[in-house]
Amino acid sequence: MFGKRKTLEQDHSAQAKAYEKKYTDDSFWDKVIKFARTAGREVIEKALWLYYAAQQPSTPVWAKTAIYGALGYFISPIDAIPDIAPVVGYVDDLAVLAAAVATVATYITADVKLRAADKLQGWFGARD
Template identity: 35%
Template sequence: MDDVKIGEILLPGEESEQEAKARKVRRHFWPTLKRAMRQVPFSRDVVAAYYCAMDPATPLRTRGILLGALAYFVMPFDFIPDFLAVVGFSDDIAVLTAAFAAISGQIKEQHYIKADETLRGEIPDKAH
């Protein structure tokens, strides 16, 4: 996966595009996270990113970047199929890492607190 492709995935996009991505992420995030928990070394950050992306107070650009990365994470088909053990989520990790670098510091403590609460309990099957 090259930097150009990651850059394309992380384009914030128009508000209507963000809403479409948000619907997809809300629908598929929790089941995908359940499958990825053992393979994604920073699940807490991913869950905090989800809450940040869904927070209406998050700046539009930050929200767009996170939604792009999270939409890629939940896509059933990507460059490396997620069902392949160990390497399946490596491209997702690359995209998420790039997104975190691009939005440096925009995920707030409140998003991490919500992530910690969620991860201490049972991960839901659907958005909450």
């Protein structure tokens, strides 16, 4: 049982590193700006939390690796559920982003959330 768990963790780590290599700031902002309304506020909020948390010097390398892996998945045109699929296209992205948020929650500070909220208000208006 423990051997199987180790293999799953290694597979997950390899996948995260593959997506991390696909990440660039330019491709992140291109995706966010182009698909903000389609993806929805919750997806973009989590993506921005992760982005701004990764920019902080206090965020450790392991957390940045998890963040860039999740953001790399988000910007990748190849998803488990294609982003162009109506209604469900961003469900897998949301799941990956939410898992990363849970993993690095300590580094998603009030300042990070404020910066994200400012961007979100510009794109989506004030929160209800």
